[in-house]
Amino acid sequence: MGFEDVVIFAGSSSRTLTDRICVHLNTLPGRNETKIFSEGNTFVRVLENVRGREAFIVQSTVFPTNDSFMELLFWIDALKRASAASVTAVIPYFSYAKGDKKDEPRVSIRARVCADCIEAAGADRVVTMDLHAPQIQGFFRIPVxxxxxxxxxxxxxRSLNLPNLVVVSPDAGFVKAARRYAAYLGASLAIANKERPDHTENAEVLEIIGEVAGKTALIVDDFTISGGTLAEVARRLVEAGAVEVYAMVTHGVFTPGSVEKIEASPLKKLFFTDSIETHQVKLSPKMEVVSVASLLAEAIRRIYTHESISGMFPV
Structure with a gap:
């Protein structure tokens, strides 16, 4: 396929992932540069002609979250002002997706504020992955x-051929998604009954619902930040008789102290994607990165050729 009218740029938080995406599409990343001035201001510059072309900017908004988000807005604005025919913001990890509702008095719905900013900057489309709250798509008036x-x-x-597999949802809120994982893998499903009393990112696992004794348990979730939930669920699964415990999440955020929790837990392996590459911690041998570059590349290709995105995924 010809990609003469498409140019894919990397923001500073997703340069490696962008390179991998471009390899799958047999193209080169667009030339650009990001500078941080001494007072903290961010400066971005597009270094090639994008007039009349379809531009994609790949930027995860984390580490540092606010700086990365502002840089994304500046890239969108720069590309629009350079007369790109369209600008698609590819946000592998949308950090503020957790702020999707007003669940306490006098708090901001942060995801909605971010959506408004992305639209105001001039984005024509957003591509993201495993939003923590899928209803955030409705915060936008542009396609998501x-x-x-x-x-x-x-x-x-599947390639590991793990025997007698049971998929485990870490809480009741993720059961619907966990059921899709179980169906895809042809595995049974169990649920961890979890309680999170405050914003400290510490959760208490009250019980395991479902049969896990004698089985290989696979905990699934959309992200992990502190590692506390995965470690606690893994311990409870072993107590309930699970032979081995694995985990896989889309976004491995990993704040300081998280790796130590994973290391000290019964988890044999934690799989996560390369949606985040600017980690502040040194990853553990227990952790394994699975690239989603092919997935994002296929989405970009389908957007360019006006094909269905939903067709990429099992019903």
Whole structure:
């Protein structure tokens, strides 16, 4: 296929992933540069002609979250002002997706504020992956493609031929998604009954619902930040008789202290995608990265050729 009218740029938080995407599309990343001035201001510059071309900017909004988000807005604005025919913001990890509702008095719906900013900057489309709250798509008045890492992660797990597999949802809120993982893998389903009393990112697992004794348990979730939930669920699964415990998440955020929790837990392996590459911690041998570059590349190709995005995923 010809990609003469498409140019894919990397933001500073997703340069490696962008390179991998471009390899799958047999193209080169667009030339650009990001500078941070001494007072903290961010400066971006497009270094090639984008007039009349379809531009994609790949930028995860994390580490540092606010700086990465502002840089994304500046890239959108720069590309629009350079007369790109369209600008698609590819956001592998949309950090503020957790702020999707007003669940306490006098708090901001942060995801909605971010959506308004992305639109105001001039984005024509957003591509993201495993939004923490899928209803965030409705915060936008422009098209939003929410991709799923499920087929990539599950195909990797399948290749390991883990015996007698049971998929475990870490809480009741993720059961619907966990059921899709179980169906894809042809596995049974169990649920961890979890309680999170405050914003400390510490959760208490009260019980395991479902049969896990004598089985290989696979905990699935959309992201992990502190590692606390995965470690606690893994311990409870072993207590309930699970032979081995694995975990896979789309977004491995990993704040300081998280790796130590994973290391000290019964988890044999934690799989996560390369949606985030600017980690502040040194990853553990227990952790394995599974690339979603092929998934994002296929989405970009389908957007360019006006094909269905939903057709990429199992029903």
């Amino acid at each position: 493609d929410n991709l799923y890492a499920l087929p990539v992660l599950c195909d990797h797990v």
